[in-house]
Each structure stands twice: as structure tokens, then as C-alpha cells.
Amino acid sequence: MSALLELSGINTYYGQMHILQDVSLKIGEGELVSLLGGNASGKSTTLKTILGIVPARTGNVRFGGEDVTARRTSYRIGRGMAIVPENRRLFAPMTVLENLEMGAYLQGDGMKEGLERVYSLFPIVYERRQQLAGTLSGGEQQMVAMRRALMSRPKLLLMDEPSMGLAPILVERSFEIIQQVHASGVAMLVVEQNANMALSIADRGYVLSTGRLVLEGAAKELLAHEDLRKAYLGR
Amino acid sequence: MGGIHLLAGFDSFTLTWPYFFDQLVAGLTLGSLYALLALGYSMVYGILKLLNFAHGEVFMIGSYIGYFVLTALGGAASPDVPIVVLLLLMFAAGMLGSGLLGVAIERFAYRPLRSAPRIAPLISALGVSFFLQQLATLLFGSIPKQYNTFGLHNGSLFNRITLGNFQIQYMQLIVVVSAVVLMLALTQLVARTKVGRAMRATSFDLEAASMMGIDIDRVIMFTFFVGSALAGAGGVMNGLIFQNVNAYVGFNAGLKAFTAAVVGGIGSIKGAMFGGLTIGVAQAFATGYLSSAYQDVIVFALLVVILLMRPTGLFGTPALQKV
């Protein structure tokens, strides 16, 4: 399988603090990969390094066969990356519609079509389009954040803890959408602390611990892995 | 309608409605100029959380550009072009020149320091401010340049239009109307255009905006251009009203406009407009009824009182908790 995204030998710093240490990972076309790890293990930093929001000090990021290590975030998004950030990060003082438009910022003509797709699939979003995003409930915000990320029809969707802060029923709903998106052929990297849930829908998984990848493998194998359980119980 | 006999020491001349309206009109004129200038402080602060101390100097350069255009076109007494064209060219050149200056300042004085501790760009801003003051003194001399707009069309622009007790000079009308047009244009730009949405998104959450593919550097550059162009327009207006420009004219106006931005709620566009008018009117009444010596005392007392009542300013929203 040709890799859509490939990180090799990534080292990322915040000032003097060495966060990601020699991280290498791959995501194939259309693959669903989960990235697991405890608090402060560097999961969000990995996503930010992929997007170029935090620069990698050493190592390479390749996307769609192209070395994008030196490219800015806007370029990478334009090539087909999108993210549902941690805590959703909707633009609270802007309307739902404006938030969706931001998701298609680089799209130009594709925007109308994207909006219609979202509206027909999710009439609730259409009803709420003029509501300020900050006044939506947590669950609604999560739905809008996912729609926003899909507006650009990305090849690779990054998701940072989509289940965080949601009621169990909404967590299930989120995972259903993740599976739908996956089924439509979009590759995904899903960051989760809820390892069981994440691995149950993933093709493969990686486990981060204090900035290093300590485990990787097929999701089924990881689910059964003794060390993973220990890692989670022991953290 | 007679006098209002409330305060001792106020004479029969100042205690009349026409005098009151004169102060109000002068205040609104000055206030719309402050509002234009305050917008630049507010927009830049909204996105970069930076107090752009050099903004007053951008206004000053805009005022000089207006002067040079006026002079190049024959001067106020005998302009080579119709007055409307003359004024439009002064505004256009002042806005363009100031806009480009603002972009250059951001590019060379702020952008290299964007990830530095917050004190660094602040000091850089002060440096740019002094640099531009000195440069203007060096290039244009320490004697103020005279707009002499009293000379335009035999002074008829300073004639008054009378509506009952209410009188306004043509020149004041020109300033207020231009300011309103520019502010409406800005409001529409921010509310309705794609770049406007990008500005609002970036101002709310810069990192999330970059996650949407927004080129933050371009949004910042555009914000500096627009804010500085408005300051340039303010500079030209200042010359038209006060008749002259010197290298330090931006310091005082900048201070008042910055106060206006804080009073309105820094980061808020509506706040900057409203704050500008409030400060302008307060200053005019202080000058008109007390003494020009008290104008700054009144203005800054107003600042303190408003901030005590509303620490985030009149239209400011309390900082949202971002996790």
C-alpha cells in the first residue's frame, strides 16, 4: 500500500522542551489509524506537526508522495489535509454557516456544493445555519466541527479526541460518523484516550508515551496486547 | 432658548444652545477622526495582541502625504484641479501611502518577533514610532507644513450650513461624512467578504484559523493595510481641519485614539467607532466649557471611570476561556 502520509524521524520542540522524539508513522490511502497515549504524551503535538503548525526540527513529513516538511500549514491544507481540533475550536462569535465556510476557505467554487452536501445529509445543520456557533450545545458543536472539517473534501482527516466531553450516546454517534467517513474513502488519523473504542473501528494503531512511539500494529493485535493494557493501567 | 443657568462661572455666551451644538459638532468631527485611528489599534490588537505604538506615526505620515499632494496640485489657494478631485486625490494618496507603510512596519518590525516574548514587539513598536518621528523631522523639517485649507475656494469650505440652532462647517461635514463612509465600508468588508471572515476567525482564534488553511501572514498583512489606510485618511482629515502637520502630530492623536479603542473595548470594531466619538465629544466639551488645559484630564478621567465600571470597555467581551 502506498503511504498517503509518512512521518520519518520527527523531532519536535517547544522552545527547549523536546516533545516528539524520533517519531515515524505511516497512513495509507483510505486507512483509519488511531493514535493512542496518555495525557501530555504528545498526541496533539503530532497532529500539529503533521499540519505544520508546529515545525519539526528534524525529520520529514511526506504527504501524497510530496515532501511538505518546509511547507506552510495553508499549503498542506490545500493539498488535502483537514482537522477536527481538540476541543473543536469553533469560531464562537461566528454563525454555523460562517464556520462551515471557514472549513472550505481554500475551496472557492467547491463551497456551494459542499454546503449542499452537508445540508442534505444533516438537515439540522441547515436549520441552525444562522445560529452563533458559541451558543450550540457541546454535541452540536462536535457535529459542526466534523462538518467543517469535511467541507474541503480532504484526503486525510485528523481528529483530536472527538469523544472528549461528550455524553455516551454522542460518543457513539461520533464514532458512527467516523466509520461513515472512513467508508467513503477518506484516510483518518484519530487521536483518542478511549483506546478500546478507537481500536475497535481502526485498521491500525500507534501508541505514544512521553513523545516516543512505543507500540504499533494492527488494531486487533493491539486490542489484545498485554503491554497496551499495562500502559493504560500504569499511567 | 436662552442660557442654562446651572454652573457658576459659565458666561452668557457659552451657556447657549448654539454654543453647545458648536461644541458637539466639533466633538463629533474630532471623534470621527479618532474613531478612524482607533480602528487600526483595535484590529491589530484583536489579531496579534500587540499595541501598535507606531500607529500614530502612520497617521502623521498620511497627513504629510496629503500635504504634498495638495502642494503638488497647486496648493489650496489656487488648485490645478476641482476641489472634489483634489480632496479625493489627497485621501487616496494618504490612504495608500499609510497602508503600505503599515504593511512594511509589520513585515520588518513585528513579524520577525512574532514568536518572541510579548515585550519584544512592544519595544520594537516604540522604536518604529521614534524612528518615524525623527525621520519626518529630518526630511520635512521641524517647522509645521501648512495645509492652508482656509484658502480653498476663498475660504468657503469653512462657511456654515445652518439648520435652526445647529450649524456645521462644510469642512466638518466633509470629514464626518468621509469617516462614516469609510467605517461603513470597513463594517461591510468585515461582515460580508471572505477576507473579512478570515479576519474575524483569526482574531478569535489564530491557531484554529490556520487549521482551516487561512494564510495567517496574509490576513495580518491585510489587517495592517486596512488599519493603516484608515489612519492615513485620519491624517489627511487632521490636516484639513487643523490646517497643518508636524512630525509629532501623531503622538497626541494616537494617544487619544488608543484611549478610544480601550474605552470602546479593544479588539471590537464597533467599540473603536463608539469610543472615538465619545472621546472626541468629551474633549470638545472639556475645551469648550472649561479650558483646553483640562481636555486631557477629562479624557483620561473618562477612561478610568469607564474601565472601573467595565474593565473590558464598552463593547469588549470578557476573554473567552480557551483550553
Ligand SMILES: Nc1ncnc2c1ncn2[C@@H]1O[C@H](COP(=O)(O)OP(=O)(O)OP(=O)(O)O)[C@@H](O)[C@H]1O
Ligand atoms: N504551545 C506549547 N508550548 C509549550 N509546551 C507545550 C505546548 N503545547 C503542548 N506543550 C507541551 O507538550 C507536551 C505534549 O502536549 P500535547 O498537547 O501534544 O499532549 P497530548 O498527548 O495531546 O495530551 P492531552 O491528551 O492532554 O491532549 C505537554 O507536556 C505539553 O505541556
Ligand SMILES: [Mg+2]
Ligand atoms: Mg491533546
